[in-house]
Amino acid sequence: MDVVINHQPGAPLLTRTLTRAGMWSGVLSRGKTLRLTDLEGGANVGLLLYHADVPSERYNLPDTLKGQHIFYLRHPYCLHSDMGRVLASITADTVGWHDTVCGCSDAKLVAAKYGEKNYQAARNDWHRNARDCFLIELAKWGLGPRDLVPNLNLFSKVVADEAGRLIYVPGNSQAGDHLSLRFELDTLVVLNTCQHPLDPDPRFHPREVRLEVFRTPPPGTDDACRRSRPENERAFRNTEDYRALRD
Amino acid sequence: MTTSTLDPGRAAYRHVIPAGDPWTHEIKRGQILRIVDVEGNQAADTLFYDAHDPANRYSAADTIQRQAALYLSTGTRLISTLGDELLTIVADTCGRHDTLGGACSRESNTMRYAFDKESMHACRDSFICGVHAWRPDLGKRDIGPNINFFMNVPVTPDGRLTFADGVSAPGFYVELRAERDVVCVISNCPQLNNPCNAYNPTPIAVLVWDA
Numbered sequence: 001m002d003v004v005i006n007h008q009p010g011a012p013l014l015t016r017t018l019t020r021a022g023m024w025s026g027v028l029s030r031g032k033t034l035r036l037t038d039l040e041g042g043a044n045v046g047l048l049l050y051h052a053d054v055p056s057e058r059y060n061l062p063d064t065l066k067g068q069h070i071f072y073l074r075h076p077y078c079l080h081s082d083m084g085r086v087l088a089s090i091t092a093d094t095v096g097w098h099d100t101v102c103g104c105s106d107a108k109l110v111a112a113k114y115g116e117k118n119y120q121a122a123r124n125d126w127h128r129n130a131r132d133c134f135l136i137e138l139a140k141w142g143l144g145p146r147d148l149v150p151n152l153n154l155f156s157k158v159v160a161d162e163a164g165r166l167i168y169v170p171g172n173s174q175a176g177d178h179l180s181l182r183f184e185l186d187t188l189v190v191l192n193t194c195q196h197p198l199d200p201d202p203r204f205h206p207r208e209v210r211l212e213v214f215r216t217p218p219p220g221t222d223d224a225c226r227r228s229r230p231e232n233e234r235a236f237r238n239t240e241d242y243r244a245l246r247d
Numbered sequence: 248m249t250t251s252t253l254d255p256g257r258a259a260y261r262h263v264i265p266a267g268d269p270w271t272h273e274i275k276r277g278q279i280l281r282i283v284d285v286e287g288n289q290a291a292d293t294l295f296y297d298a299h300d301p302a303n304r305y306s307a308a309d310t311i312q313r314q315a316a317l318y319l320s321t322g323t324r325l326i327s328t329l330g331d332e333l334l335t336i337v338a339d340t341c342g343r344h345d346t347l348g349g350a351c352s353r354e355s356n357t358m359r360y361a362f363d364k365e366s367m368h369a370c371r372d373s374f375i376c377g378v379h380a381w382r383p384d385l386g387k388r389d390i391g392p393n394i395n396f397f398m399n400v401p402v403t404p405d406g407r408l409t410f411a412d413g414v415s416a417p418g419f420y421v422e423l424r425a426e427r428d429v430v431c432v433i434s435n436c437p438q439l440n441n442p443c444n445a446y447n448p449t450p451i452a453v454l455v456w457d458a
Binding site: 069070082084102148150162164166197 | 302303306307308309311312315316317318328329330343347348349350352354355356357358359361362371388389391392404406407408409410
């Protein structure tokens with residue numbers, strides 16, 4: 001496992017703690033870094049990314065996997081868009097495995113797994129689900145169901161056996177584990193802390209997650225993420241070409 | 248591996264998709280769609296949409312999650328972005344189909360191979376033409392990660408992803424029953440930079456039987 005502790009340049013521009021089934025969205029410009037910290041252990045963060053200029057360009061599961069010949073994410077890998085470019089780089093990661101393929105929970109799954117708990121009975125401890133959280137935050141940026149694509153499940157680990165059967169691995173993330181994403185294009189970030197859809201824990205129990213945004217220096221030519229694969233080197237060049245025309 | 252008893256002579260519709268071309272067709276609820284790898288080792292990049300709501304489209308992640316498995320074969324229910332069953336695989340002589348590898352695009356070819364591959368024909372352009380043939384108001388935004396019928400993309404237990412050569416062969420087919428009215432868009436993959444088409448794209452045949 002690669003463990004990289006980020007040096008933190010300066011005070012965070014924003015600090016938020018997400019509680020319950022928390023959700024958040026915001027645009028992070030190029031050069032900003034989002035650090036997510038699992039405060040309790042066992043967190044899951046469902047994440048989707050969209051290019052802020054043209055949101056039909058978005059985090060793309062197949063290109064991210066094909067470009068890096070990998071089925072999960074960790075430092076020093078990158079999150080690719082569907083346009084041959086890099087939206088974000090994993091510059092620090094104490095976890096070492098983040099699920100890419102299992103998608104998000106929906107209302108049916110949450111009701112079947114944890115039982116019904118509505119707002120009328122439970123107030124803000126009601127049971128929410130990840131798809132609705134994504135759709136609520138997407139709507140605030142003029143996006144909707146057309147923009148739903150396979151999301152990342154940060155902090156969660158799922159492995160596949162030879163036959164392709166998936167096995168959820170508990171205990172992948174401990175309290176204090178964190179992940180840093182440096183943005184390479186201006187990016188709409190949409191996330192929530194709903195549990196992983198294959199998490200066998202019978203309790204509805206989203207963990208607290210801290211979100212911090214920092215201003216960070218641009219990647220140099222020796223950047224570990226950029227140099228991790230020739231595909232990433234070319235995707236960085238495509239990204240710089242876009243910026244050169246746009247800036 | 249499950250064979251079908253359906254008689255090709257009784258199919259209500261049949262068509263051959265030439266190498267590199269798109270195909271768009273509505274499959275009514277209860278109809279059976281057969282996709283045939285005519286010459287073997289040809290990737291059929293495939294999208295499905297709810298015919299009455301294009302935002303409710305095939306979702307690789309929901310399909311994987313629902314069956315807790317990566318590969319598609321007989322019995323797999325294809326799930327939409329909004330959680331509905333679009334189709335069920337009811338026969339399959341190939342045994343394994345991919346839904347992680349997505350489609351090639353001119354842009355991703357520059358990332359994966361080299362900048363000078365940009366001019367080569369790619370599935371995403373066929374998909375754009377394919378969805379326009381159904382509805383001109385749809386576009387790239389409506390194209391999510393697809394199924395690659397007849398393609399083999401094994402994942403190792405330590406999390407590596409590889410593009411392997413052929414589990415398919417001439418005449419292998421997969422059959423799907425539509426659980427609601429769906430629109431199918433296929434890009435018969437023109438990729439020449441990896442072994443997904445054995446470096447020689449070939450035709451795909453499609454047949455539809457009435458319920």
